[in-house]
Amino acid sequence: MQPAAATPEHGVGREARTAGGRIAGVVTCVPADVRRNEDFHARFGEDAVADVVKMIGVQTRRRAADDVTTRDLCRLAAQRLLAGLEWEPTSVDALIFVSQTPDFRLPATACALQAELGIGSSCIAFDVNLGCSAYPYALWLGMMMLQTGSARRVLLAIGDTISKIVDPSDRATALLFGDCGTATALESDPDAAPAHFILGSDGQGATNLIVPTGGFRDYAASGDPRLEGRSACSLYMDGGEIFNFTLRSVPPLVARTLALADGQAHDFHLFHQANQFMLKHLIKKAKLPPAQAPLNIEEFGNTSSASIPLLMTTRLRDALTSSRRRLAMYGFGVGYSWASASLDVGPLRVLENIEA
Amino acid sequence: MNTFYEGLAEILEVDASELAPNFSFADANADWDSLAIVSTIALVDDTYNVMLDGKSLAACEKVADIEALIDAARSRNA
Numbered sequence: 409m410q411p412a413a414a415t416p417e418h419g420v421g422r423e424a425r426t427a428g429g430r431i432a433g434v435v436t437c438v439p440a441d442v443r444r445n446e447d448f449h450a451r452f453g454e455d456a457v458a459d460v461v462k463m464i465g466v467q468t469r470r471r472a473a474d475d476v477t478t479r480d481l482c483r484l485a486a487q488r489l490l491a492g493l494e495w496e497p498t499s500v501d502a503l504i505f506v507s508q509t510p511d512f513r514l515p516a517t518a519c520a521l522q523a524e525l526g527i528g529s530s531c532i533a534f535d536v537n538l539g540c541s542a543y544p545y546a547l548w549l550g551m552m553m554l555q556t557g558s559a560r561r562v563l564l565a566i567g568d569t570i571s572k573i574v575d576p577s578d579r580a581t582a583l584l585f586g587d588c589g590t591a592t593a594l595e596s597d598p599d600a601a602p603a604h605f606i607l608g609s610d611g612q613g614a615t616n617l618i619v620p621t622g623g624f625r626d627y628a629a630s631g632d633p634r635l636e637g638r639s640a641c642s643l644y645m646d647g648g649e650i651f652n653f654t655l656r657s658v659p660p661l662v663a664r665t666l667a668l669a670d671g672q673a674h675d676f677h678l679f680h681q682a683n684q685f686m687l688k689h690l691i692k693k694a695k696l697p698p699a700q701a702p703l704n705i706e707e708f709g710n711t712s713s714a715s716i717p718l719l720m721t722t723r724l725r726d727a728l729t730s731s732r733r734r735l736a737m738y739g740f741g742v743g744y745s746w747a748s749a750s751l752d753v754g755p756l757r758v759l760e761n762i763e764a
Numbered sequence: 765m766n767t768f769y770e771g772l773a774e775i776l777e778v779d780a781s782e783l784a785p786n787f788s789f790a791d792a793n794a795d796w797d798s799l800a801i802v803s804t805i806a807l808v809d810d811t812y813n814v815m816l817d818g819k820s821l822a823a824c825e826k827v828a829d830i831e832a833l834i835d836a837a838r839s840r841n842a
Contacts, residue, residue, distance in 0.1 A: 463799050648818030651802050655815055689806045 420657075420664045421608030421746065429554035429562075430600040431547075431751075432593040433493050433758030436714060436721045437485040437567075438470040439587055440763045452579045460583050465684020469586030469709030472569045476764065478509045479517050481589025482565035483524055484764050489563075489591045490525070492758035497525050501559035502532035504549060506542040506566045506713055508742065509573065510535055513623070521565055532559060540680045540741025542566050542713030544749035547737075548605040550594040557596075564592040568712035573619055575642035584683070586709030590717040593758075603751035604668045606661060613744035616649040650741065654686055658740050662694045665736050665748040674700070674750065675733040676724060680740055681705040681715040713739075720753075721761040728754040768834075771807040772827070775800050785828035796824070804830065814838055 445467060448457050461467070472481065482505065490497055503525075505518035518533040527533075532553070538545050543566060550562040567589030574581045620627040621640035628640030635644060658679075666674070677696050679687055684705050691701045702723035704715075711718055716737050720728060727733055732754045740746035773780035776794040789796040801821045808816050808830075814837035816830075824830050 459799060463802065648798060648802060648805075648822075651805060652815065652818055655805065655809060685803070685806070689810070693809070 420660045421606040423664075423668065424548060424605045424607065425602050426548065426551035426555050426605070427602045428596055428598055428600060429551040429594055429603070430597040431753050431756065432595045433489050433756050434590065434592045434717050434720050435485040435489040435492070435758060436588055436590040436718045436761045437481045437488075437764050438708065438718075438761065439472045439476060439481070441471045441473065442468050443471050444468050445583070448579070448583060451577070456579060457583065460579050463683065463685045464584050464710075465703075465706050466583060466586075466709045467706045469571075469583075470588065471571045472587040476569075477511055477572075478507050478567045478569045478587075478589050479505075479511050479520060479565075481569070481587070481764055482567050482591060483521055483589075484762065485567075485589055486521070486525055486563060486565055486591035488760070488762055489593055489758055492760075493593055495561065495593065498528040500525075500527045500531060500561050500563050502550070502553050502562045503527060504534060504536060504546055504562070504564050506536045506538055506546045506564065507568055508537065508539045508712065509569045518565070525563075527563075538743070538745055539568065539712045540682065540715075541739035541743065541745040541747045543680075543716040544605060544737050544739050544747035545607060545745070546592075547594075547603070547749045547751070548607060548747070550592075551603055554594060554596045560596045562594040564590075564594065566590050566592065566717065567714040570643065570710075570712050573641075573643045575639045578638075578642070580647055581643055581645055584710050586711045588708065588711040588714035588718050590714045592717060601752045603749060604665070605747065605749050606664055606668070607747040608657075608661075608745070610657075610744040613649065613653055616646040616653070616744075617742045618644050620644060651683075651686060653744055654682065654690070654740060657744070657746055658690050658738060659693055661738060661740070661746060661748050662690070662696075662736075665738070665750050669734070669736070669750045672734055674736040675727070676735050677701045678716045678719045678735060678737045680738060681708070681710055681719070682741060683710065718761065721759055725759055728756050729759050731755055768807065768811050771811065772804065772830075775803045775807065783827055785826070785831060787827045788825060790825065796822075798822075808834055808837075812838060814841055
């Protein structure tokens with residue numbers, strides 16, 4: 409591990425550097441059920457749908473069936489990934505499930521996945537509760553495990569089925585989110601180039617993106633006027649506040665990530681697919697060439713924790729299966745929580761998106 | 765304020781020539797809703813490199829109110 413002095417704190421977040429690990433493969437799994445904008449006309453009216461779509465940029469999104477959970481989508485992705493890599497399930501030393509939509513309040517979904525995938529009991533398995541910032545956070549956790557030798561092979565199961573917690577009558581969220589589960593394989597590689605991370609949090613924004621009820625504290629009873637007349641067990645999003653947070657925090661995160669990259673230019677910048685209008689604004693503000701900052705929100709919506717790996721499987725398949733590329737990844741949102749990762753990826757043996 | 769007026773006209777779906785400091789959103793029946801406010805935050809960030817707060821913007825009734833917020837934000841930055 410780096411000594412503390414090597415990870416100074418800047419206003420943007422904690423800075424960390426890991427070595428000795430690499431991404432071996434990524435598989436994402438989306439439900440086959442496609443919801444088009446026209447499918448929402450009956451409920452909201454054509455004009456209201458057009459108004460929201462102009463801003464969020466989502467044309468289609470995927471929706472999981474009632475009896476399919478994030479765990480199912482992650483399991484299917486992980487099975488395909490292990491088979492493609494020819495990894496025996498018993499060779500996986502650690503499994504981390506990162507999601508806002510686990511199967512149960514307890515036990516941890518990671519334990520269920522460990523058993524279902526046939527991973528042995530000598531396995532570190534636990535859940536992490538993060539959403540939009542999940543992917544760079546999970547990469548950092550997994551890379552640390554590889555660096556310390558706690559694990560030689562790590563499976564990250566990351567995804568969300570936000571369609572299950574949106575209020576179907578709330579057009580701002582009902583149209584925005586799509587479902588997806590993913591699996592990422594990490595393995596130790598002494599020759600891998602170091603990966604850089606920046607990780608930050610600001611819980612003062614906690615109530616701006618929240619499911620007020622369903623845990624062990626009832627925020628719906630707090631008297632927050634924004635929640636009046638809303639379903640307490642559904643997702644509440646204060647779009648204006650989230651937008652302000654993003655414009656305030658993401659440009660400095662991008663700038664610092666670029667500065668930290670050992671002087672090497674990035675081939676691609678993968679942003680959490682939050683909202684198309686906001687992303688285009690951020691990309692323009694950071695002066696990044698649009699071709700280096702792919703989008704897929706128009707096709708899959710905001711897939712929460714799964715959006716960055718879904719960009720890799722749907723927009724960078726050729727680039728990452730044929731060559732090594734330097735990627736920057738930026739996750740930001742619910743918490744508030746944000747993180748970036750900067751690392752070399754590829755050529756990957758397994759990189760694909762499947763349907764369930 | 766040309767770029768700003770052009771962008772704002774697009775957001776409000778009115779002709780740029782109609783916009784003036786006294787232009788009132790309610791009188792012109794222009795939608796000053798959450799989408800317009802978020803778009804204006806981005807426009808002002810692009811044009812003047814300052815960030816306006818959504819709650820203050822929501823309280824604006826005419827173009828001059830927005831311009832006053834921009835001036836205040838710019839003088840804080842200066």
